[in-house]
Amino acid sequence: MSFTIKEGIAWVGKIDWELKKFHGEEYSTHRGSSYNAYLVRDEKTVLIDTVWSKFAHEFVENLQKEIPLEKIDYIIANHAESDHSGALPILMRRIPDTPIYCTANGVNFLKGLYHQDWNFKIVKTGDKLSLGSKELIFIEAQMLHWPDNMMSYLTGDHILFSNDAFGQHIATELMYNDLVDQGELFQEAIKYYANILTPFSKLVVKKIQEVLALKLPVDMICPSHGVIWRDNPLQIANKYLEWAADYAENQISIIYDTMWDGTRRMAEAIARGITETDSTVAVKLFNIARSDRNDVITEVFKSKAILVGSPTINKGILSAVAGILEEIRGLGFKNKKAAAFGCYGWSGEGVKMISEKLKEGGFDVVSEGLREKWNPNAESIENAVNFGKAFAALL
Numbered sequence: 001m002s003f004t005i006k007e008g009i010a011w012v013g014k015i016d017w018e019l020k021k022f023h024g025e026e027y028s029t030h031r032g033s034s035y036n037a038y039l040v041r042d043e044k045t046v047l048i049d050t051v052w053s054k055f056a057h058e059f060v061e062n063l064q065k066e067i068p069l070e071k072i073d074y075i076i077a078n079h080a081e082s083d084h085s086g087a088l089p090i091l092m093r094r095i096p097d098t099p100i101y102c103t104a105n106g107v108n109f110l111k112g113l114y115h116q117d118w119n120f121k122i123v124k125t126g127d128k129l130s131l132g133s134k135e136l137i138f139i140e141a142q143m144l145h146w147p148d149n150m151m152s153y154l155t156g157d158h159i160l161f162s163n164d165a166f167g168q169h170i171a172t173e174l175m176y177n178d179l180v181d182q183g184e185l186f187q188e189a190i191k192y193y194a195n196i197l198t199p200f201s202k203l204v205v206k207k208i209q210e211v212l213a214l215k216l217p218v219d220m221i222c223p224s225h226g227v228i229w230r231d232n233p234l235q236i237a238n239k240y241l242e243w244a245a246d247y248a249e250n251q252i253s254i255i256y257d258t259m260w261d262g263t264r265r266m267a268e269a270i271a272r273g274i275t276e277t278d279s280t281v282a283v284k285l286f287n288i289a290r291s292d293r294n295d296v297i298t299e300v301f302k303s304k305a306i307l308v309g310s311p312t313i314n315k316g317i318l319s320a321v322a323g324i325l326e327e328i329r330g331l332g333f334k335n336k337k338a339a340a341f342g343c344y345g346w347s348g349e350g351v352k353m354i355s356e357k358l359k360e361g362g363f364d365v366v367s368e369g370l371r372e373k374w375n376p377n378a379e380s381i382e383n384a385v386n387f388g389k390a391f392a393a394l395l
């Protein structure tokens with residue numbers, strides 16, 4: 001499959017309807033994804049990115065229906081990660097001398113991944129490659145989200161090939177932002193930001209401001225996953241600026257696991273206390289052992305505060321809670337409040353351990369937390385309601 005985006009520019013990627021887990025098992029992709037590659041024909045012909053190695057043969061077969069491979073003058077590798085460079089080994093066996101333009105880190109990473117000494121051309125921000133009547137201008141985008149990332153801007157057609165930035169994991173035959181369900185589109189875009197880009201928010205702001213300062217007209221943003229932004233393309237850049245500014249909605253997420261329902265009953269009582277104090281706040285509960293981790297991280301991203309609960313077990317906490325705490329610690333959320341809660345039978349360290357982990361993750365832990373011995377009775381449920389009320393009052 002291929003389709004024309006604009007005269008002389010074709011999408012030549014792969015839509016992956018089957019993908020349900022990405023980055024190994026680390027990232028859930030309920031709606032599949034796509035690996036977008038683009039072919040730009042001017043006096044010179046350039047291929048921008050490839051696809052995941054799993055689809056390499058199919059990609060090369062389709063590409064040669066589009067153009068004889070030897071007519072490809074240049075290859076741009078905006079990012080070395082395998083979902084975009086995976087077809088290079090097979091493609092380069094067919095056209096071994098074709099120059100590959102990428103950043104200095106890109107060369108190191110491609111060599112590290114494929115152990116091939118291809119005809120690399122290192123580029124930096126501001127470097128240009130003439131295609132005849134148009135030029136590609138390269139913009140390094142270090143740590144968005146790997147050290148090698150870059151974007152390529154096509155003059156004349158005013159297209160920013162942004163690679164991972166502004167992408168979304170969506171499989172669709174409706175490849176433009178104005179054609180797809182907007183709720184699904186922005187849910188996948190924010191999930192992508194929350195799970196991948198949160199640690200790099202300062203760099204996101206700096207890079208977007210740098211690109212906007214160039215005052216290049218942008219008619220389309222073509223990312224490497226999901227739909228092409230052609231309707232008001234800069235709306236997604238503005239969303240990124242909003243998300244990068246310690247984003248929070250009027251939401252509180254309560255994340256817990258439970259052994260015999262005591263911690264669940266506490267979670268529900270805390271939720272009741274919050275809503276009784278502030279009926280406008282969206283309170284969402286997640287049993288983390290039964291929830292998708294990446295979806296919960298997206299909810300944490302949207303929350304102004306979180307509560308995390310676990311019973312104490314073996315002087316520790318339940319593994320599903322420990323797992324999500326480790327993930328959110330690594331993401332480095334900013335400007336969010338938190339507290340811990342949980343049941344215990346004898347030693348009862350769980351709440352303290354959760355509080356410590358939350359502090360390590362940069363959360364402002366606003367209370368000592370709430371511990372209840374054994375299964376909550378009417379009095380301890382009332383305590384949990386009051387804990388929820390006090391927590392809501394502190395926000």
Ligand code: FEO
Nearest residue numbers: 079081083164224
């Ligand atoms: Fe879509 Fe960083 O790869």
